[in-house]
Amino acid sequence: MLLHDPLFLFATAVCLVVLVILIIGIGSFGKGGEFNRKYANKLMQARIAAQFLAVVAIVLFAWARSRTGAP
Numbered sequence: 493m494l495l496h497d498p499l500f501l502f503a504t505a506v507c508l509v510v511l512v513i514l515i516i517g518i519g520s521f522g523k524g525g526e527f528n529r530k531y532a533n534k535l536m537q538a539r540i541a542a543q544f545l546a547v548v549a550i551v552l553f554a555w556a557r558s559r560t561g562a563p
């Protein structure tokens with residue numbers, strides 16, 4: 493079952509982290525102000541790093557599932 497696979501749970505968690513960072517970034521961009529000026533670039537860098545980690549986790553999960561022959 494997928495919910496018992498630690499790699500699946502990790503990939504899901506990282507995808508959720510990307511989503512949270514993206515929502516915070518879009519919200520701060522829309523609102524503007526000091527927070528956006530101070531953290532916009534840092535949020536984008538964090539999102540890119542988290543997306544990279546998410547893609548690596550998804551690819552590793554798919555590779556591991558293909559090696560075990562699990563559906």
